[in-house]
Amino acid sequence: MENNDLHNKLLDFFTAREQSLNGDNQTCFHALRSKAAENFRALGFPTIRVEDWKYTNIIPLIKHDYLLPSENTIQRGELPAIPDFIPQNTVKILLLNGIFSPSFSLPDGVPDDVQVSSLHEVNPQNENLFGEILPFDKNAFTALNTAFFQSGVSLKIVAGKKILQPIAIINYTDARSSSVLVQPRIYISVGKNSEVSIIEYSAALGDSPALVNSAAELLLEENSSLQHYIIQDDSAAKISDSRVRQLADSRYEAVTLTFGGAFVRNTSSAELVGSNAETHFYGLVLGNDRRLIDNHTTVDHVSPHCQSSELYKHILDDKSTAVFNGRVMVFKNAQKTNAYQSNRTILLSAGATINSKPELEIYADDVKCSHGATSGYLDEESLFYLQSRGIPEEKAKALLLHAFASEILNKIKNEEMRIALDRIIADQLHVEE
């Protein structure tokens, strides 16, 4: 536990705000927030003595005297251009300083079958799973988000619809005049037999220290399908926690691409509560300088006949550090589980580090589970083969790295998005046409 100034300041702030809430403290949210604040008080910020944060030192992050913006401070004309990799026809939902901003989003573009609302306005009684899918008793940042989030966004796909337009949830953080801590909160539910793809992206304006602490809860109802693309190149530090609950026959596929940002910690988990559901976690991390990128994943196989696969790839240069912790839990009833996990890393410099840890806990006896991790420098044999055909060493390296990355990029089903992201990744790897 780390009790620093920020920790105390946040708790004081919570107490002060609670007194000013007037009528709002009667809602269900209030009980949730109070509990979360209590948890945050008890947990404190994690130190590297906490197992889950062993390789990820957050102390430099919490030294800043962050403001918690309570409103949007970005004018319409100041919004950065939407990046190319977000396809033209995407429905864009904007969060500004982590706060859902319906007037900036494009209400006209939202198909009828997609219900977008503020988590603040919605009667919490109807959001009966809100705050239930994502526990906030272990991760201090999740507790913090739950205590403080302001007007998050709820996205519901009605049953029986295939949504053709991708939906992007974009957060812009205003770090132009002071250091800020913003806390986006997302609730997504995909109705029975429905299918949708969702893109998450965030960017910051200005260069004051900024921390984006986001939390997401996702519910996939029976036979629904969600492709979840998380694109990370934010200059703000990023801590995220997301958890998906999957009912029978549902399919969840997450592709996380991290190619920018000095500090990223993603905690991603799935619970397979219905049978015959599928989870796929794919990740690509490009690290350079002294950046730190940490992916903690958990798949909880609760029901039988489910499958999960994970493939995380890292390309690490300079003094960058990556962490991959992949936890797979197979509960007693989850017979016929098929779980596979792989983590592959190419180190481009002697100063780069990967900390990779698989954690398999299996309590059922009729399951197939495997994991594998490789790390090393670029394959000399492959490099020599390409060079011996006349391709110069630097180009040959870029070609091999791009090929390594393309296995993850190819998981992106939307072609427009895949091509644009491929170009960005190729540029970063110095691939020439």
Place this chain on the structure above:
Amino acid sequence: MLEISNLCAGIEGKQILNGISLKVRPGEVHAIMGPNGSGKSTLASVLAGRNEFEVTGGEVLFGGRNLLGMPPEARAHAGIFLAFQYPVEIPGVSTVNFLKSAMNELRKSRGQDPLDAMDFLAMVREKSKLVEIDKSFLQRSLNEGFSGGEKKRNEIFQMAMLEPKLTILDETDSGLDIDALKIVSNGINAQRNNDNAFVVITHYQRLLNYIVPDFVHVLYKGKIVRSGGKELALELEEKGYDWLKDAA
């Protein structure tokens, strides 16, 4: 074209080549035979520039230039091609894109513009027929999941595309059945002309029935212990290597 003088080389402090001298002129085919461990593949690797081998003595001139000071890509640009004994599988790089990069790098080194896409494809069509390579093959990742025979045909296809001056075939016959051997040999023979040359490294005489050499050299303990015409290969086939070991 190629002049090797007293070449000595090794790996991790272990000497493998103990003074090899060999001259190859345009239009010639030289076979290098020898028992396992005699240094045949090491010679191929040293000529192509594999950096784990250390040259400890001697020199190699290629077209009058000092070959040993050049990185592998520069040797390729100068006109050397090594057909690998074990071609590497490279997932995620398609055969056709790889070849396009290799072709254009070669052209760039000669001050030529990149090949027009249509011309490139026309060339691919023509050369792939030579070794009976199917079109679908070209879109696949380089050598990934290819059979032994497909990998060797792919090597010869690349050679045909890049039109090197000197081709070193490192045990190209290993792992090939008789049909594949014929296809590969036909592909090689079709490339032979008065301006290029081949160094054929093989353990068995069988390949030399199809690719008829002008000279045969026997390598043993890192040295050429005997040179002769194509009849030397037949003699080796009959008597094995032991009589030469005794002589050495």
